[in-house]
Amino acid sequence: MLLLALDTATPAVTAALHDGTDVVAAHSQVDARRHGELLLPAVDRVLAEAGARLSDVTAVVAGVGPGPYTGLRVGLMTAETFGLALGVPVHGLCTLDGLAHESGLTGPFVVATDARRKEVYWARYETSGDAGNAGNTDGSAATVTRIGEPAVDRPAEIAAEVAGLPAVGAGALLYPDTFTDARGPEHVSAAALASLAAHRLAAGEELLPPRPLYLRRPDAQVPKNYKVVTPK
Template sequence: MLLLALDTATPAVTVALHDGASVVAESNQVDARRHGELLLPAVDRVLAEAGRKLDEVTGLVVGVGPGPYTGLRVGIVTAATFGAALGIPVHGLCTLDGIAHAAGQAGLEGEFVVATDARRKEVYWARYADARTRLTDPAVDRPAELGERVAGVPAVGAGAVLYPDAFTEVRADLPQHQSAAALAALAVEKLRAGEDFLPDQPLYLRRPDAQVPANYKVVTPK
């Protein structure tokens, strides 16, 4: 087994290579505006560090969001392209699940919430029973409207750090962005357990910012 994992659904451009036993190389760069520019060099760097070639990869793992429209698509399109070119499976995972798994690897136990920045003064979030068990579907909401749904439990992620008034037990010491290493480790666990994955399709939760105008101005020839 040799899994190449990547995710661009948060400001992190993150790539990792997992051989089924451990992560053999990884790259993490936080830059919300350069996903497309940074991702492929990160893949090359990770493969070179591990001393492996792309055609040795047996499966792709990709975070499918939720996340902002443009950044999210970079990782998914890249994974889908690699998968089609190499003839190997592409396993989709919720980005929030990857952050939750990283929090568990860092020692967090019991119930908690993961929240990432959705911009527009909103967060993408979900609640977990533990690092492997999500209790709610991913959602996008204004932090002030979450109330009891996030109160009284630790909160992980950049979205929680941004809104400490809503997330009352913020764990800023735990991962704030996605980690492809954690995503790959989670995928290995799921593969061994025979669990299902998500399709490699973006989980947007809301419409993109760009919209087709509802009414075009009629122009008549002179």
């Protein structure tokens, strides 16, 4: 098994390889405006670091967000293209789940990423099992369970729901008045996604389809009253 993981749902452009036992290579670079430029070089870098070729990959997993429209599509379209070219399955994972897996937190906590427009993408989590292993990237972490579906809201609107809970992610760090116990990691890593995917696949769990989780309409909109030009 050689699992290639990608995520572009946050400002981090991140790729990793997992051999079914552990993460064998990982690379992340934070640049919110260059997802398309940086992702393929990141894939090349982790393949070289692992001494592998793209043809060695047996499955691909991509973070499905929630995230901004353009950046999110880069990772998902790249994953789908790899899957089609290699003839291997492509799986999706919620990006917030990857951050939760990586956080090392125990008990109830929150993950919140920056949704722009003064909003956050967020979800609540609970941890069970061996809390001492939480946050590992070898698939042995405690079970971290998301409570409900991810949402997008203004921080002030969810203050009562997240009050007093530890919180990770860039969204939590941006709004300390709401997330009073905010901490890192700031962005998801593909290493965390890869280990979480490998763990769930080994347990026989079905992962998400590689479809984007937008939660709202894209920023770019077709003008409502644009002038129609017709040939004379």
